Amino acid sequence: MTMAIRPYWRNFIDGNWVDGADGTRIVVTDPATAQPIAEVARAVSADVDRAVAAARRCFESRVLQDLRPSDRGEMMFAVADQLDALADEIATVECFDNGKTLVAGRAEVALTKRYLRYYGGMADKLEGRQIPLGKGLLDYTVHAPFGVSGQIVPWNGPLPVGARSVACALVTGNTVVLKSPEDSPLSLFLFAEACQKAGLPDGAVNIICGYGHDAGAALAAHPDIDHIVFTGSVETGKSVLRSAAERVVPCVMELGGKSGGIVYADADLDRTAASAARGIFHHSGQICSAGSRLIVHRSIHDDLVERIRVLAEARTVGPGIDGCDMGPLISERQLEKVEALCRVGVEEGATLVIGGSRVQGLPGHFMAPTIFTGVRPEMRIAQEEFFGPVLVVIPFDTPEEAISIANGTDYGLAAGVYTRDLQLAHWTADRLVAGQIYVNEWWAGGVETPFGGMKRSGYGREKGQEALLGYVQTKNVGIRL
Ligand code: NAD
Numbered sequence: 001m002t003m004a005i006r007p008y009w010r011n012f013i014d015g016n017w018v019d020g021a022d023g024t025r026i027v028v029t030d031p032a033t034a035q036p037i038a039e040v041a042r043a044v045s046a047d048v049d050r051a052v053a054a055a056r057r058c059f060e061s062r063v064l065q066d067l068r069p070s071d072r073g074e075m076m077f078a079v080a081d082q083l084d085a086l087a088d089e090i091a092t093v094e095c096f097d098n099g100k101t102l103v104a105g106r107a108e109v110a111l112t113k114r115y116l117r118y119y120g121g122m123a124d125k126l127e128g129r130q131i132p133l134g135k136g137l138l139d140y141t142v143h144a145p146f147g148v149s150g151q152i153v154p155w156n157g158p159l160p161v162g163a164r165s166v167a168c169a170l171v172t173g174n175t176v177v178l179k180s181p182e183d184s185p186l187s188l189f190l191f192a193e194a195c196q197k198a199g200l201p202d203g204a205v206n207i208i209c210g211y212g213h214d215a216g217a218a219l220a221a222h223p224d225i226d227h228i229v230f231t232g233s234v235e236t237g238k239s240v241l242r243s244a245a246e247r248v249v250p251c252v253m254e255l256g257g258k259s260g261g262i263v264y265a266d267a268d269l270d271r272t273a274a275s276a277a278r279g280i281f282h283h284s285g286q287i288c289s290a291g292s293r294l295i296v297h298r299s300i301h302d303d304l305v306e307r308i309r310v311l312a313e314a315r316t317v318g319p320g321i322d323g324c325d326m327g328p329l330i331s332e333r334q335l336e337k338v339e340a341l342c343r344v345g346v347e348e349g350a351t352l353v354i355g356g357s358r359v360q361g362l363p364g365h366f367m368a369p370t371i372f373t374g375v376r377p378e379m380r381i382a383q384e385e386f387f388g389p390v391l392v393v394i395p396f397d398t399p400e401e402a403i404s405i406a407n408g409t410d411y412g413l414a415a416g417v418y419t420r421d422l423q424l425a426h427w428t429a430d431r432l433v434a435g436q437i438y439v440n441e442w443w444a445g446g447v448e449t450p451f452g453g454m455k456r457s458g459y460g461r462e463k464g465q466e467a468l469l470g471y472v473q474t475k476n477v478g479i480r481l
Contacts, residue, residue, distance in 0.1 A: 002092045002102065002321070009040040009185070011047060011209065012192035014054035015202030021046035026182050026209060031099040031328040032319035032364040038097070040185050043210035045218035048177070051206035052224050055148040055175040058203030065145065065173040069124040072171045075200060076120030080113040082194035090159065093186035094320075098155065099327035099364075100283065101320040108159050112191070114447045115164040119468070123171035126468055131476075138479040143472035145173035146250065147226030150219045152212075152240065153188065154232045155181035155330050156286040156387075162188050164447075164462055165229045165252075166195075166205055172471045174227065177206045179216050183330050185209040212236060217243070225249060227471070231288075233385075234410075234456050252460030252470045255453055256385045257413030260293035260406040261442065262428060264399070265300050267418035271440070273307035275418070276391070279442030281315055281369050284326050285389035286334075289414040289451070291442045293382060295405050298395045305373055305393055309354050312369040317359050328364040329388055335365040338388035342370060345381035350374050350392070377405045385411070399424070403431045412454030416442055435461070 008025075010017035020041040028038045043051075058064070064072060083090070091105030100108070128141040149169040153162045158181055169176045180188040192207040208215060216236075220228060221243040230240045231254040244251050261279065263272055279291030296304055318324035329335045335358055342356045355370030370390040375382050382392050396402040406415055415434035419425050429437040435452045438444045445451070450464035460470045 002095070003089045005038050005093060005096055005186070007038055009038060009189050011041050011043050011051070012189065012196070012205070012207045013047065013051045014206065015196065018047075020044060020210075021050070026185070026211070028097050028183075028185065030096045030364070031330050032096075032321070034332070034364055038186065040189075040209045043179070043208035043215040045215065047208055047210065048215055048218040048222060051177040051208050052148060052150070052219075052222050054203035054206055055177050056224055058201055059145075059147050059175045063201045064170065064175065064204060069126070069171070072173070073120040073123030075198060076116040076123070076167050076171060078198035079194050079200070080116040080120070082197045083109055083113055083191070086190045086194055090187050090190050093190065094159070096321070097186045098158075098184040099320050099330065101323055101327065103323070104283070104320065108157065108187070111160045111447070112163045115160060116167050118447050119164070119167035119171050122465060122468060126172065126472070133478070136481050138481055140477050142475045142477065143172065144475040145471065146473060147174060148224060149174045149176050149227040149229060149471065150222060150225040151176055151178040151229040152216050152219065152232060153178060153181055155183040156283065156288070158184055159187040159191060161231055163191055164467070166191075168467050168471045170200075170204060172468060174471055175204050177208070177219060177225070179219050180207055180209045182209060182211050220244065221246070223247065228252070230254065237458065250473075252462070253453070253458035254288065254460070254462060255413075255456060255458040256387070256411060257288050257290070257453070257457050258293060258383065258385050258409045258411045259289055259291055259414040259416070259434065260295050261291045261416030261418060261438070262396075262402045262406055263294060263296045263300065263304060264417070264419040264421070264424060265297040266420045267300070268420065268440075269300060269304055269307060272418040273304060273311060275440070275442045277308050277311040279416070280391040281312065281326055281389045284329055284367060286330065286387055289436065289443070291414070291416060292386060292391060293406075294391060294393045295396055295402050296393055297402075298397055301373075301393070301395045305353060305371065308391070309371060312354050312371060315369050317366050317368065318362065319364065326369060326389060328366050330365070332365055334387065335367055338367050338386050338390060341381060341384060341386055342390060345372050345375070345379065345392070348379045348381065350379060350381060355389070377408050383409050399428065403428065407431075407433045410456040413457035414438065
């Protein structure tokens with residue numbers, strides 16, 4: 001069921017819904033039609049100040065820190081419960097501001113609830129250590145919160161990406177100012193509504209929407225934040241890090257990827273083709289861990305490419321509301337970027353097997369599913385992130401060569417290997433430089449499995465138990481009895 005989209009959305013600061021300090025608004029458009037669907041109050045640096053001050057007051061009041069941790073966990077369960085009542089509206093806004101299908105929008109609600117319950121359940125399981133120092137001394141460690149966590153979220157999956165960071169921050173006693181993405185801000189406002197209805201203390205979670213160069217930069221450089229979680233591109237990440245370096249603020253950085261899957265000659269080709277097609281065409285490739293490079297043993301190259309081509313051709317491309325397999329890219333800007341890099345691929349001498357440009361005749365930002373062969377590892381299309389439905393296929397002859405190609409980019413977010421030989425799978429997983437390795441199924445893993453980058457894909461981990469450690473600092477207490 002779809003619902004009417006509210007025409008105007010305010011920022012959520014200190015438990016209240018507020019207009020932007022300068023009264024201006026951001027127009028949100030439907031990427032499937034390029035038509036405006038709503039306006040949001042545009043947060044500028046004065047709004048960032050206000051939100052950070054609210055989060056600071058809440059932190060200093062110790063209202064979260066003094067709770068028994070299990071009660072902080074209960075808060076997350078309460079937020080998850082509130083999301084049920086908002087699920088149809090969230091699915092609708094994800095469809096119209098993000099280009100997802102209603103089914104995918106509902107899946108995001110389910111995933112978000114999973115994160116809230118997972119981290120809610122961990123609230124009372126983060127324990128310190130007692131360190132023996134001999135007679136007359138008692139020593140123990142405490143996981144102390146940082147304080148105010150500034151969080152910046154990209155447009156491709158704002159609700160689960162934002163909510164998991166908020167949950168980790170709150171269960172460990174931090175407070176949050178989150179900047180939602182200007183291209184698809186609406187679902188996180190509904191998340192804020194769930195937090196409000198669940199009775200979270202005022203100022204514990206503040207969610208604002210502004211432009212990156214403006215509100216985002218102001219948040220990253222704010223003198224009163226203690227911690228940063230940034231998810232987005234490498235270039236923006238570097239500028240956030242420069243701001244953080246000025247004040248020595250610790251960061252969790254979840255950046256881009258150019259993740260490669262190695263397909264050995266003994267792989268199950270039908271399953272591999274299905275996994276590879278999903279890995280690059282799901283959400284039109286707008287996923288940081290998309291499987292955007294396939295490194296294929298020469299003996300099966302043509303056969304596998306043909307199977308993936310058939311799957312690509314069978315995908316329906318169109319508005320999410322029509323239940324199409326592949327929705328639009330988020331904006332004309334993103335579509336132009338993807339098309340331009342495709343043209344570079346052709347100029348570099350790669351072969352277009354299918355796609356390569358926008359889908360004609362549709363008003364929105366629809367990119368055709370695209371496959372390139374004849375790709376050499378040093379080509380720009382093999383090195384740069386498209387963040388679109390574009391697969392580049394690179395042949396190899398020996399396992400060592402495959403590893404060298406797979407590891408031969410600046411990125412290290414995810415990687416994969418397809419083979420029936422378990423020993424070869426282990427050997428390969430051991431040598432791949434990436435934060436997550438998938439064997440025989442792209443995205444094998446889930447909420448429970450630590451996720452994050454190596455090399456320029458960032459550092460720190462989201463998901464899994466390990467993520468919580470990115471939201472706390474160890475404090476040691478030594479006592480002379
Ligand atoms: P982006 O870097 O342009 O924007 C991300 C966020 O940063 C947005 O909220 C934006 O407003 C904000 N921002 C922009 N300029 C800023 C500045 N100067 N200071 C502070 N904030 C600023 O990225 P995008 O285009 O929205 O998202 C796509 C990128 O994000 C891709 O590279 C993708 O791989 C990456 N991504 C990574 C993950 C992950 O978990 N590793 C998840 C999703 C997306």
